[in-house]
Amino acid sequence: MNSHELHRELAPKILNFFVITISTSRYEKMIKKEPVVDESGDAIKQEIITAGHKILGYDLVPDNKIKILKAFLNAVDNENVDVIVSTGGTGYSPSDTTVETLRKIFDREVEGFSDVFRMLSYNDPKVKSAAYLTKASAGIINSKVIYLLPGSPSAVTLAMKELIIPEVSHLVYIVRSK
Amino acid sequence: MNSHELHRELAPKILNFFVITISTSRYEKMIKKEPVVDESGDAIKQEIITAGHKILGYDLVPDNKIKILKAFLNAVDNENVDVIVSTGGTGYSPSDTTVETLRKIFDREVEGFSDVFRMLSYNDPKVKSAAYLTKASAGIINSKVIYLLPGSPSAVTLAMKELIIPEVSHLVYIVRSK
Amino acid sequence: MNSHELHRELAPKILNFFVITISTSRYEKMIKKEPVVDESGDAIKQEIITAGHKILGYDLVPDNKIKILKAFLNAVDNENVDVIVSTGGTGYSPSDTTVETLRKIFDREVEGFSDVFRMLSYNDPKVKSAAYLTKASAGIINSKVIYLLPGSPSAVTLAMKELIIPEVSHLVYIVRSK
Amino acid sequence: MNSHELHRELAPKILNFFVITISTSRYEKMIKKEPVVDESGDAIKQEIITAGHKILGYDLVPDNKIKILKAFLNAVDNENVDVIVSTGGTGYSPSDTTVETLRKIFDREVEGFSDVFRMLSYNDPKVKSAAYLTKASAGIINSKVIYLLPGSPSAVTLAMKELIIPEVSHLVYIVRSK
Amino acid sequence: MNSHELHRELAPKILNFFVITISTSRYEKMIKKEPVVDESGDAIKQEIITAGHKILGYDLVPDNKIKILKAFLNAVDNENVDVIVSTGGTGYSPSDTTVETLRKIFDREVEGFSDVFRMLSYNDPKVKSAAYLTKASAGIINSKVIYLLPGSPSAVTLAMKELIIPEVSHLVYIVRSK
Amino acid sequence: MNSHELHRELAPKILNFFVITISTSRYEKMIKKEPVVDESGDAIKQEIITAGHKILGYDLVPDNKIKILKAFLNAVDNENVDVIVSTGGTGYSPSDTTVETLRKIFDREVEGFSDVFRMLSYNDPKVKSAAYLTKASAGIINSKVIYLLPGSPSAVTLAMKELIIPEVSHLVYIVRSK
Numbered sequence A, B, C, D, E, F: 001m002n003s004h005e006l007h008r009e010l011a012p013k014i015l016n017f018f019v020i021t022i023s024t025s026r027y028e029k030m031i032k033k034e035p036v037v038d039e040s041g042d043a044i045k046q047e048i049i050t051a052g053h054k055i056l057g058y059d060l061v062p063d064n065k066i067k068i069l070k071a072f073l074n075a076v077d078n079e080n081v082d083v084i085v086s087t088g089g090t091g092y093s094p095s096d097t098t099v100e101t102l103r104k105i106f107d108r109e110v111e112g113f114s115d116v117f118r119m120l121s122y123n124d125p126k127v128k129s130a131a132y133l134t135k136a137s138a139g140i141i142n143s144k145v146i147y148l149l150p151g152s153p154s155a156v157t158l159a160m161k162e163l164i165i166p167e168v169s170h171l172v173y174i175v176r177s178k
């Protein structure tokens, strides 16, 4: 058994997730009490449930630095939350600020998440070279693990299935070790 | 149609490029009025033309921070320029300063370009592990897209064919959106 | 012959390595005069010898910012040392600080080493998605090349065989050029 | 009339302030429902009222990065708030993190506030050379002005009387101009 | 004779200055061929002449990152220029970007200029507490000394008379030493 | 009694100092076994003794990044050392790198030391405007306090008498508190 295998063995098996969708258009619909379809948020929740973890909360905020920070800080400040996963705001349109905003308050960035995710995305024939247009990332605040995923449902599903679900317990275990 | 496909559909089809070669040896030949062969600059231009885009200008500068900045700023300050592509100065010799110099004035770095380019380079059997010796990058200034490519003709052709031509209209569309 | 092939041709053939193991548990055994097994340090030394290079020195330090800096600075200050390779402290446990500590004193980081190493690690079926949990890196101080590898023997062997031995002479040649 | 005098003339005369006290000991008393004396918070409020401005809200938080950020973000997110003034956490004890925490989310730091405040503090014979032990600062988020003052009542009064009340309308006017 | 006195003795006595005024309103007048009154630019020139130095050039640019960089880079790239002094863009209105823009390309910032200038400004009874609203600075690029002064004529005159003229030869001497 | 007065009361009365002189010319004399006069190092030692503190060690190093780091790290790694004071390398000649080098490894910079020291220097009629040419600083590593003073004996004496001796016990007390 190598150390990765050992850590996976020792890590907590059931984790509490908080899901945050960052989307100005959906937020405005919510404010107007119109029906909101959040395919990517739903995809994240689906993968959490399928893996046997729990969903502790959900928030929907616009692409606004202050609202984004408040949503993440509320989740971080909830002592039962282990993991936060967001969708949206990771691209290069001027309104995309999720990664830049969170990076400022990460205790540590999981700097390898971004390039490994792009490598997998590149191998998806529907994404291919567009893979370099995302800056999806991950980081740690107060021993909680945070994943910042793109807004598209297929990107979210790829990240959850191939990178987050397989390693999240492992990573929570590591960041809480001494 | 996913969002990448939609953006490609909506993006401007013909773009105006500015090409900059950064090479002290070629610059010195030019100053001495000796004939200059710029295989990598020519390869960039060839790919631009083949893709149906236009070349608005070309500059040749030495590996000198001030001269490099002036060349890029002149191109950025030309309101008709959409995209700037440079070749040279992206390695680890002490004279290589293109990426460090431009990074300081990027409004935003397209941080995923570098690793996706290295992944493709690694798969070229003539490059293989030497892929980790480049820091080719991309960035945005004033809604213009800038690509900083290595000095070798094969690297330039790989980047143009596999990453730049397929996504540049898409990226210009995104950075100009709201 | 392309420029990578030419540089490999011109580069110094035999280099002097310094090996540093960063491991609190092994350091404490050493302090207590208990026998220390350092499988990863040994794996690095094995690859250096196999490739025909030389080992100039070895140090074992705990996961402590000051002790780590002192070990690397002693090696850097030895004018006969060409290359320093360390193992340990590159993950996300709170005690892992090797990369953050060295980054502060690198003249330049070889920023592509990290993602290319993760790409290769991802392809190892025993590592797979755990690849994104390392921040192994490389950098340059005073024209000496430094590699910061993870603590596991298999990671160390992968990095040495596939990335370091094939390019280290090339990189030393480049950083000493003008 | 010089431009400083003109700006003071044109600036809004009555501003809405939010006051935040950062003090672990007082926060713990509040949590235990014990009486809390907050002499510095009171001194800030007194100077605001005396100057004819209004107090829109008040919060008391411990020296905790997440709680501090939440308090400031709530105040920033209140569209009626013009100015935020805090007291506490600006020194060099390990628990003092107010300035480091806020700096990360300032759009801009008012970088001259700190040294001018130290100059005035040095001239207070009770402070003298201890002036160099504070990093009181000021900054801007979303066109709101934020002052981070030390925890001592005399420091707070000095800053309010000599630096904040005389210029705050002026500064609000400037940061909202085009 | 202390070392400051010795350096002043050894330093070059006559220096070549380049003056840059950063003012959108004046730039727009110039573009429209209307008469432009530049009281602060004139005050800088007057002090240069009075001190026996020479004026090698002058430029007038708007509060625009690209235009500001181009103006300074042209002056830096002129091998006869020893010192560059600008006026304007050092405050906290959103259009003020001179210091942030130049800082990115300084080889080194003369970090003490800013606070010493604010200390002197505070002692001017017309400025007093407004002193903390400027971020006037100085820096070095390619062994040339650059001063970034506020837009008001009185601030410019204070800086020239009390800080720049007395030390500029000294500083040029130091930055060119080994 | 205000909090500054209380802290001074509670702080340790006798501290162990380590003195480091950074001077290439003196280092070269020492290497050649020529007599070395170190007026500034002596002035620091004199003030330490006069104040009733102790000198635990002394080192003399050239203006060389690696040698400077090694000297400070050795002193920091000595568990009996409370305070480190250096002289030299704080100006703007290309060889002056003390502050830039130490800043990289400070846990925290005492950011107000620099401007308060310049304010006092300005009031010395032999220094006056040359005060803005120093970047003397202070910082904290592993709960030890470090002061980086200029190379001139009069600057060193001013800093020791007016800023360091009066507050150093106070500051040591603060950085070791919780």
Ligand SMILES: [Mg+2]
Binding pocket: B022, B023, B024, B063, B088, B089, B151
């Ligand atoms: Mg080149």
Ligand SMILES: [Mg+2]
Binding pocket: C022, C023, C024, C063, C088, C089, C151
């Ligand atoms: Mg370890």
Ligand SMILES: [Mg+2]
Binding pocket: D022, D023, D024, D063, D088, D089, D151
């Ligand atoms: Mg406190």
Ligand SMILES: [Mg+2]
Binding pocket: F022, F023, F024, F063, F088, F089, F151
């Ligand atoms: Mg010196």
